Amino acid sequence: MNFWETFYKNKLALTGSGIVLLLFLLSLFAPWIAPYDPGQIDLKNVLASPSLSHLFGTDQLGRDVLSRMVWGARISLKVGFAATGVAILIGTLLGAAAGYYGGWTDSAIMRFVDIMLCFPTFFLILAVIAFLEPSIWNIMIIIGLTGWMGVTRLVRADFISLRERDFVQAARSIGAGDLRIIFLHILPNAMASILVAATLGIAGAILTESALSFLGIGVQPPTPSWGNILTAGKDNIDIAWWLSLYPGLAILITVVGYNLLGEGIRDSLDPRLKK
Amino acid sequence: MSALLVEIKKINKKYNLGSGILNSQKRIVHAVNNIDLQLYRGETLGLVGESGCGKSTLARLIIRLEKPSSGHIFFQGEDIFCYNKERLKTYRRNVQLIFQDPYSSLNPRKSAASIIKEPLIIHHIGKSNEREESVLELMAKVGLNKEQADRYPHEFSGGQRQRIGIARALILRPELIIADEPVSALDVSIQAQILNLLKDLKQDFGLTYLFISHDLNVIRHMSDRIAVMYLGKIVEMAANSDIYNRPLHPYTRMLLSALPSCDPKMKRRSMVIRGEAQMEEAIGCSFQSRCPYKSVICSDAEPLLKEIENNRFCACHFAGSI
Numbered sequence: 001m002n003f004w005e006t007f008y009k010n011k012l013a014l015t016g017s018g019i020v021l022l023l024f025l026l027s028l029f030a031p032w033i034a035p036y037d038p039g040q041i042d043l044k045n046v047l048a049s050p051s052l053s054h055l056f057g058t059d060q061l062g063r064d065v066l067s068r069m070v071w072g073a074r075i076s077l078k079v080g081f082a083a084t085g086v087a088i089l090i091g092t093l094l095g096a097a098a099g100y101y102g103g104w105t106d107s108a109i110m111r112f113v114d115i116m117l118c119f120p121t122f123f124l125i126l127a128v129i130a131f132l133e134p135s136i137w138n139i140m141i142i143i144g145l146t147g148w149m150g151v152t153r154l155v156r157a158d159f160i161s162l163r164e165r166d167f168v169q170a171a172r173s174i175g176a177g178d179l180r181i182i183f184l185h186i187l188p189n190a191m192a193s194i195l196v197a198a199t200l201g202i203a204g205a206i207l208t209e210s211a212l213s214f215l216g217i218g219v220q221p222p223t224p225s226w227g228n229i230l231t232a233g234k235d236n237i238d239i240a241w242w243l244s245l246y247p248g249l250a251i252l253i254t255v256v257g258y259n260l261l262g263e264g265i266r267d268s269l270d271p272r273l274k275k
Numbered sequence: 276m277s278a279l280l281v282e283i284k285k286i287n288k289k290y291n292l293g294s295g296i297l298n299s300q301k302r303i304v305h306a307v308n309n310i311d312l313q314l315y316r317g318e319t320l321g322l323v324g325e326s327g328c329g330k331s332t333l334a335r336l337i338i339r340l341e342k343p344s345s346g347h348i349f350f351q352g353e354d355i356f357c358y359n360k361e362r363l364k365t366y367r368r369n370v371q372l373i374f375q376d377p378y379s380s381l382n383p384r385k386s387a388a389s390i391i392k393e394p395l396i397i398h399h400i401g402k403s404n405e406r407e408e409s410v411l412e413l414m415a416k417v418g419l420n421k422e423q424a425d426r427y428p429h430e431f432s433g434g435q436r437q438r439i440g441i442a443r444a445l446i447l448r449p450e451l452i453i454a455d456e457p458v459s460a461l462d463v464s465i466q467a468q469i470l471n472l473l474k475d476l477k478q479d480f481g482l483t484y485l486f487i488s489h490d491l492n493v494i495r496h497m498s499d500r501i502a503v504m505y506l507g508k509i510v511e512m513a514a515n516s517d518i519y520n521r522p523l524h525p526y527t528r529m530l531l532s533a534l535p536s537c538d539p540k541m542k543r544r545s546m547v548i549r550g551e552a553q554m555e556e557a558i559g560c561s562f563q564s565r566c567p568y569k570s571v572i573c574s575d576a577e578p579l580l581k582e583i584e585n586n587r588f589c590a591c592h593f594a595g596s597i
Contacts, residue, residue: 166380170443173338174394175367188384 006268013264019257027074034067038224047240057242068224075225076206083205086144091151099159113149121146134217143205151197158190192269199262203255281314286346306332308507319484321498329507330487334455338372371444375456377436381428388424391442417442434465453485503527506561512588523589
């Protein structure tokens with residue numbers, strides 16, 4: 001039974017990949033899909049309820065919510081991928097060094113991981129953002145810099161078991177150097193779990209970005225993001241339910257989609273779950 | 276006898292087990308215990324012993340995957356543990372290992388050709404197209420065909436995988452091949468093919484083999500000289516025919532009597548192997564707990580490996596008299 005067969009039989013994983021694919025298409029074709037310009041203010045149509053001309057209604061400045069959400073999907077995806085990319089890069093390098101070299105290197109890196117895990121991540125981000133300009137680039141990097149610890153542990157565990165395998169010993173006995181063994185022999189065999197961590201990490205990063213934007217220190221208006229649409233919704237929740245409901249649902253579905261995809265990949269790669 | 280290739284002098288390897296902050300009980304496993312051994316150019320030395328007696332550790336010491344607790348190994352007169360980076364790389368070209376398990380010794384993410392080619396890349400030998408050529412040439416020699424070059428390890432059978440492992444070991448044209456149980460993970464029908472391939476390759480490339488196995492029939496088929504290991508020590512070493520016709524050490528006799536015979540009429544003097552191998556280091560002979568000839572001296576003094584007859588070595592107080 002190979003990976004794709006198992007994956008294909010997993011209905012939840014298929015649903016997850018469907019959602020993720022849809023989001024990709026949405027962000028890629030945002031300018032064509034969005035019915036209006038996301039920044040177009042229409043003060044005659046403030047807080048209009050969902051109708052045929054505005055499917056998801058309008059916000060407090062009369063901007064089309066559907067258009068803003070389609071463009072917001074782009075932001076979510078950008079932040080999700082960039083932040084996770086940073087986390088994976090740091091986590092993989094540190095985890096590889098810890099797992100491969102062991103001894104003092106391992107102890108030092110893993111104690112640093114423990115220290116980082118002691119901080120409540122969200123408050124750490126808040127504290128750092130307080131000193132920086134809350135631009136989308138800063139958000140990406142900070143979310144990445146606070147999210148690499150899990151990846152480090154995962155990669156380290158893989159490296160510890162893989163470095164004892166015969167093919168690594170064989171590489172050493174033909175004269176391969178440490179870097180060659182780490183990047184060409186062990187890392188390709190650890191990619192599977194890194195991929196799973198990345199998929200699950202994207203969900204977390206998107207959630208964090210929405211939360212930050214909701215609190216007003218993430219993506220700044222007028223740039224649309226699901227989080228800052230929600231903020232506007234919070235102020236008008238008694239008269240404009242659509243402003244809270246649709247972005248909320250979008251965040252929920254996206255996070256569930258990535259989680260289902262990540263778990264589906266993990267289950268398909270895990271030989272113990274194969275029949 | 277021809278020239279000395281490898282000389283092992285009083286090599287020791289100890290492993291510490293269970294020494295942590297909370298675990299004060301320290302156990303030391305003496306995997307390789309004071310071994311002296313010589314390998315001559317062009318010969319096949321068979322190393323035989325039961326599981327866990329230190330055969331593979333000895334192989335890993337020679338290949339420099341492990342460092343010894345004490346002792347020296349000389350390759351062409353130079354101590355391999357004193358090599359600098361440059362010399363070590365040259366040494367790696369000269370000494371290669373064939374692994375026991377063909378399923379874990381090949382990187383699952385690399386194709387057969389790229390596995391065999393990698394040593395050439397690491398040692399900067401030849402140009403790209405020359406490398407491809409020599410890989411295909413060697414693949415043909417070990418019995419793999421061109422179409423299989425781009426396949427991945429999981430697409431091969433155990434025997435074919437072992438052929439890939441052999442090709443990887445040979446591509447650098449080494450002097451010495453250490454074969455660590457190269458056929459014990461294979462079906463019996465495949466074993467003979469691989470063994471004969473190794474014999475042919477030895478002829479073609481003028482190799483020296485250190486052939487490790489726990490299978491006495493395999494060792495007999497392959498070796499010129501045989502060394503018998505027990506609990507980290509060599510207890511008997513002699514020419515192939517001497518070991519099989521007239522074993523001197525009681526342990527060698529036990530091993531030989533445990534060999535199943537194809538002839539039902541032929542009865543070997545059967546010696547039952549009693550007891551377990553002792554794990555604690557004791558004074559005296561390490562084989563005393565299982566030896567039917569045990570006497571007072573065996574628990575007092577450790578028998579040393581000495582030359583009993585011409586080129587016959589045995590570590591038993593009663594060698595030749597029992």
